[in-house]
Amino acid sequence: MTDLFTTASGHLRARxxxxxxxxxxxxxxxxxxxxxxxxxxxxxxxxxKGALSRAEIQLSIDLSAASSLEDVNFQKAVRSALFATFPxxxxxxxxxxxxxxxxxxxxxxxxxxVEENPALLGQETTLWFTASDDIDMYEKGAIDxxxxxxxxxxxxxxxxxxxxxxxxxxxxxxxxxxxxxxGDSREPELAGIFSALVGSILSLIVCFALSFPLGIxxxxxLEEFSKKSRWSDFIEVNxxxxxxxxxxxxxxxxxxxxxxxxxxxRSSPLVGGxxxxxxTLPTIIIASRAAxxxxxxxxREAALGMGATRVQTTFHHVLPxxxxxxxxxxxxxxxxxxxxxxxxxxxxxxxFIVDVPQGFTDAATSLPVQIFLWADSPERAFLEKTSAAILxxxxxxxxxxxxxxxxxxxxERRY
Amino acid sequence: MSKEPIITTRNVDVFYGDKQALxxxxxxxxxxxxxxxxxxxxCGKSTFLRSINRMNDLVDICRVEGEIMxxxxxxxxxxxxxxxxxxxxxxxxxKPNPFPKSIFENVIYGPKIHGMIKxxxxxxxxxETSLRRAGLWKEVADRLQEPGTSLSGGQQQRLCIARAxxxxxxxILMDEPASALDPIATAVIEELIDELRxxxxxxxxxxxxxxxxxVSQRTAxxxxxxxxxxxxxxxxxxxxxDERTQNYISGRIG
Numbered sequence: 001m002t003d004l005f006t007t008a009s010g011h012l013r014a015r016x017x018x019x020x021x022x023x024x025x026x027x028x029x030x031x032x033x034x035x036x037x038x039x040x041x042x043x044x045x046x047x048x049k050g051a052l053s054r055a056e057i058q059l060s061i062d063l064s065a066a067s068s069l070e071d072v073n074f075q076k077a078v079r080s081a082l083f084a085t086f087p088x089x090x091x092x093x094x095x096x097x098x099x100x101x102x103x104x105x106x107x108x109x110x111x112x113x114v115e116e117n118p119a120l121l122g123q124e125t126t127l128w129f130t131a132s133d134d135i136d137m138y139e140k141g142a143i144d145x146x147x148x149x150x151x152x153x154x155x156x157x158x159x160x161x162x163x164x165x166x167x168x169x170x171x172x173x174x175x176x177x178x179x180x181x182x183g184d185s186r187e188p189e190l191a192g193i194f195s196a197l198v199g200s201i202l203s204l205i206v207c208f209a210l211s212f213p214l215g216i217x218x219x220x221x222l223e224e225f226s227k228k229s230r231w232s233d234f235i236e237v238n239x240x241x242x243x244x245x246x247x248x249x250x251x252x253x254x255x256x257x258x259x260x261x262x263x264x265x266r267s268s269p270l271v272g273g274x275x276x277x278x279x280t281l282p283t284i285i286i287a288s289r290a291a292x293x294x295x296x297x298x299x300r301e302a303a304l305g306m307g308a309t310r311v312q313t314t315f316h317h318v319l320p321x322x323x324x325x326x327x328x329x330x331x332x333x334x335x336x337x338x339x340x341x342x343x344x345x346x347x348x349x350x351x352f353i354v355d356v357p358q359g360f361t362d363a364a365t366s367l368p369v370q371i372f373l374w375a376d377s378p379e380r381a382f383l384e385k386t387s388a389a390i391l392x393x394x395x396x397x398x399x400x401x402x403x404x405x406x407x408x409x410x411x412e413r414r415y
Numbered sequence: 416m417s418k419e420p421i422i423t424t425r426n427v428d429v430f431y432g433d434k435q436a437l438x439x440x441x442x443x444x445x446x447x448x449x450x451x452x453x454x455x456x457x458c459g460k461s462t463f464l465r466s467i468n469r470m471n472d473l474v475d476i477c478r479v480e481g482e483i484m485x486x487x488x489x490x491x492x493x494x495x496x497x498x499x500x501x502x503x504x505x506x507x508x509x510k511p512n513p514f515p516k517s518i519f520e521n522v523i524y525g526p527k528i529h530g531m532i533k534x535x536x537x538x539x540x541x542x543e544t545s546l547r548r549a550g551l552w553k554e555v556a557d558r559l560q561e562p563g564t565s566l567s568g569g570q571q572q573r574l575c576i577a578r579a580x581x582x583x584x585x586x587i588l589m590d591e592p593a594s595a596l597d598p599i600a601t602a603v604i605e606e607l608i609d610e611l612r613x614x615x616x617x618x619x620x621x622x623x624x625x626x627x628x629x630v631s632q633r634t635a636x637x638x639x640x641x642x643x644x645x646x647x648x649x650x651x652x653x654x655x656x657d658e659r660t661q662n663y664i665s666g667r668i669g
Contacts, residue, residue, distance in 0.1 A: 301506075304473065305501060306505060308524075308525075
């Protein structure tokens, strides 16, 4: 009998074991990275989902004496409606505490409602107003009523009022549209992500418009048109180094040159996008060059051999084949730019911006900077805003990636 | 038809950097004949072929000295436009390399960039005649919009030949056009080369001496950068003058 074809030999068994080990190490690595991704998504989602709702308090507003908008002191109308809800509160400091049930913005809120619906004038109606962040947090269970009074943010009297409102069905939870439609605010219940989102998108548009064509042109010139020389080697080394420069350095450059020498408006998406483009450019150039190098030389020979010029060869044959790779590089670069905070801080996009930017030169902030600002705020309610803003950032990233996949499919060689 | 050789080269040296790949090659290529270049690997036959339509220009470190006259004009003169030169001298490569586009677009690309097309019917006519000449028309007439890369290897190579002749060149250079093909596809290509000789001057580099014997009227044998000998194919294979040629064709070196 022969044992030629069995695993009897110790050496062969050791080889099989090594293969088995390697395969499982690989699987383990995948499980680990997926696991961490899931844990991260789960924790952010569970923290951030609170930002999707907010508490509202119902008040009975008496505008029967008013006939036009100018007649009404909206702040006072809301206040008196609140005091009328709790007639038993008479003490000055208690009254002040009572006012803290509502968001400080409720006067404007009423003004907006009346503006939209003038029929409210001259009658008494019940309306819903945004509650303050403490009430909101209590409603979401973030404040523990069983703690001793001096260790929680809501005092016993306030808790009593909240319970009264609950028993009268005058407290409800609604979808927080303000989070997606308004800008930043010092009051967590009013703060929204929209202005940061617009700022990020505007910056990315500038960044893409600058870095993608420039990056492709640079890659084409280096890869297809220039001869190999000491100069091209020097440029290549420097582009590779540029890709590894810490991003804050680009921020410093932007501040020193773009803001101080060229005098472009600070804090604007235009300047932010330019700085991000500086940062993205090397990534795009490197990826584009790799994509160009992967185009088979036989295609170039075929085109040149029948008398196409260099430019015709490049634009008719090489570029279309390299496009998917270039787009991948661009998306990697843009994703980095989207998550970048440090260079934007240097050029002033860290400011507290309430208004939604209307153009490329308006003061703006960006999503990661907004996340950083909120994470730095002391109010408990900003925690869920921070997480929700991270989710919005991730959402934008996913949208960008899908766009890249779609574009890539479109350009992919059909044959 | 004039009896003058269409290509005459005088003392052509080709260098890759410091390395000399061709030493003083002097060769006349007759019009409307098939000339084959044979020799062992690295002997410089492909280098010589690529010097004729200046594809060597693409190699940064490549330098050509001497004279290559095509139709009486030195193609390395300053006033020669390589684009016009390559339209006049088509090339077919070792590996079939159709563009990743449709069969129709593959053939029409050359005429299009050279401004030879005035109307849609022009284009269709050029595509049909080129594919007919390349012996491919019957096989692809009803699927011109299909990708060129979907054809078989031999068909792809004939598509590349059709693409080359669509530009109406007078010379076609072939760099081992059948070495990636099976014997049947090779036979088809060889027949095609024989037909094309009516209208074109063909220079073919080949590894196979049988192929050289079958398709060519003239043969040049290269060895280590030297043109050892050239002459009528029959004579070269039956009574070689040089010992190295004798050794190569009898299989002792190579």
